[in-house]
Amino acid sequence: MILNHAQIRLAINYPEICARTEKGDFRMKPLFTSACVTALFASTALAQTYTGDVAIDAEDVAIGQKHYSPYLDQSYPNRVFFGDTHTHTSYSTDAGSRSTRSPR
Amino acid sequence: MKGDGEAHPMLSPDDEFADYGTWDTGSFGPELKTPDMLPREYARSAYLRGLAYEQDLGVNPFRFGMVGSTDSHTGLATTTEDNFFGKITLTEPTADPIRFEELVTGRATPDDPSDDIIHAQALASGLAAVWSRENTREAIWDALARKEVYATTGTRLRVRVFAGTSFSADDLARSDFAGHGYANGVPMGGDLKGLGGDDVPGLLIRALRDPDGANLDRVQVVKGWVDADGVTQERVYDVACADGREIVEGACDGAVGNTVDVASATFTNAIGDPFLETYWQDPEFDPSQSAFYYVRVLEIPTPRWTTYDAAFFGVDLPDSVWPTHQDRAYTSPIWYTP
Numbered sequence: 001m002i003l004n005h006a007q008i009r010l011a012i013n014y015p016e017i018c019a020r021t022e023k024g025d026f027r028m029k030p031l032f033t034s035a036c037v038t039a040l041f042a043s044t045a046l047a048q049t050y051t052g053d054v055a056i057d058a059e060d061v062a063i064g065q066k067h068y069s070p071y072l073d074q075s076y077p078n079r080v081f082f083g084d085t086h087t088h089t090s091y092s093t094d095a096g097s098r099s100t101r102s103p104r
Numbered sequence: 105m106k107g108d109g110e111a112h113p114m115l116s117p118d119d120e121f122a123d124y125g126t127w128d129t130g131s132f133g134p135e136l137k138t139p140d141m142l143p144r145e146y147a148r149s150a151y152l153r154g155l156a157y158e159q160d161l162g163v164n165p166f167r168f169g170m171v172g173s174t175d176s177h178t179g180l181a182t183t184t185e186d187n188f189f190g191k192i193t194l195t196e197p198t199a200d201p202i203r204f205e206e207l208v209t210g211r212a213t214p215d216d217p218s219d220d221i222i223h224a225q226a227l228a229s230g231l232a233a234v235w236s237r238e239n240t241r242e243a244i245w246d247a248l249a250r251k252e253v254y255a256t257t258g259t260r261l262r263v264r265v266f267a268g269t270s271f272s273a274d275d276l277a278r279s280d281f282a283g284h285g286y287a288n289g290v291p292m293g294g295d296l297k298g299l300g301g302d303d304v305p306g307l308l309i310r311a312l313r314d315p316d317g318a319n320l321d322r323v324q325v326v327k328g329w330v331d332a333d334g335v336t337q338e339r340v341y342d343v344a345c346a347d348g349r350e351i352v353e354g355a356c357d358g359a360v361g362n363t364v365d366v367a368s369a370t371f372t373n374a375i376g377d378p379f380l381e382t383y384w385q386d387p388e389f390d391p392s393q394s395a396f397y398y399v400r401v402l403e404i405p406t407p408r409w410t411t412y413d414a415a416f417f418g419v420d421l422p423d424s425v426w427p428t429h430q431d432r433a434y435t436s437p438i439w440y441t442p
Contacts, residue, residue: 084181102179
C-alpha cells in the first residue's frame with residue numbers, strides 16, 4: 001500500500017494510533033498498520049525535515065500515487081505569509097519601560 | 105523603520121533607485137558615521153563581500169535571506185503608509201510636532217546636528233514574506249531555513265522566482281508554473297552550481313501587486329559577481345516594465361509617472377500594471393565567475409506616511425523627506441558557484 005505524506009505523518013505524530021491499531025480497536029486497521037510500519041522506516045528521513053535538508057525536491061512536486069486531486073500530490077510552497085520578525089511589545093524592556101502597554 | 109538596508113547610493117552609484125529610505129548620518133552613540141562604515145551596513149554589499157570572502161576563504165559567510173521587519177516599539181506592526189503608528193508610543197498618530205520632530209539618532213551629540221535623524225524620516229516598513237506550504241510553525245520555519253523569503257517595504261506584493269538552465273519564456277504560460285519551476289530549477293534563496301558548456305542561468309519571474317495597493321512600475325534583477333581580476337561588480341537590469349515601456353540598454357524607457365495628489369494624499373492606479381512577468385537570461389554570464397541574482401520589484405509612486413499625516417492632521421509636510429515614494433520588494437538571492 002502506498003501512503004501519502006499526511007498518513008505517514010499522522011502515524012509518526014500520533015503513535016497512540018499505532019498502539020490502538022495493534023490492539024485491534026482502530027477502524028482503519030489495514031491502512032494504519034501499513035502506515036505504522038512505513039512510519040518506522042520513514043521516521044528517520046522525515047525527522048530530518050526539521051533539522052537538515054528543507055529544500056523542495058522533485059518528490060515534493062508529485063508525492064506517491066496518482067490522485068484525482070492534484071493537491072494531494074503537492075508538497076511545495078504555494079502560499080505567501082507576511083509577518084514581522086522584530087516587534088517590541090510591552091514585554092520588551094525597551095518598549096515596556098517607555099509606556100508601551102500592548103499587550104496587557 | 106530605521107532606514108532601508110538593501111543598497112546605498114554611494115555604494116551603488118549606477119542604481120537610480122538605491123536611495124530609498126536611507127539613514128546614513130546618525131548613530132545611537134557619539135561616533136559620527138564615516139563613508140568607510142557603509143560597505144558593512146547594506147545587504148547588497150554584504151552579498152558582494154561574501155563572494156569576495158569565498159574567493160579567499162573557500163566559504164561565503166554572507167549567504168543570508170532577505171526579509172523586512174519593523175522594529176516597532178509600540179506592540180503594533182503597522183507597515184502601510186496610510187496606517188502608520190510610529191516607532192514609539194510618543195510618536196503615535198498626533199498633530200503634535202513631536203510626531204515628526206522627535207529625535208531618533210544624534211542624541212549623544214547634542215551640539216552637533218549633522219548626525220540627527222528625526223521621526224519624520226522613519227519608514228512605515230517592513231514585512232517578512234515567506235513562501236510556505238501551509239500556515240504552521242514547521243512550514244514557515246522550513247521556508248526561513250531554505251531562505252525562500254523576501255522583504256517588502258510594507259505592502260503585500262507577491263513575488264516568485266525560479267532559476268535554472270532549462271527554462272524558456274513559454275514556461276510563464278504553464279498551468280503548472282510552480283510545480284515545473286520547483287522540479288526544474290531553484291526558487292529564491294537557492295543555489296546553482298558548476299554550469300558548463302552553453303548553460304546560462306535563466307530566471308522565471310512573476311510579480312503581483314498588493315491586492316489593496318498600488319500597481320507595479322518595474323521588475324529588476326540585481327546581479328553581483330566577482331570578475332576575472334577578483335573584483336566585485338554589480339549591475340541592475342530592468343527586466344519587465346509596466347505600461348508597455350521598452351527596455352533600452354537594460355533599463356525601462358522612461359519613468360512610470362506619478363499620480364499622487366499631495367494635498368489630499370491620494371493616488372490612482374491609472375499608471376503601472378497590476379501584474380508583471382518575464383523570463384530573463386543573464387546576457388553576461390561567465391560560468392567561471394561566482395555570482396548572485398536577486399529580484400527587486402518597484403511599485404508606482406504613492407504618498408508617504410508623512411503626506412497622509414499632513415492631509416489628515418492639517419500640518420505642514422516635513423522638509424526632510426519627499427512627499428511620495430516607491431514601495432518595493434527584495435527577494436533573497438539565488439547564488440551561482442562555479
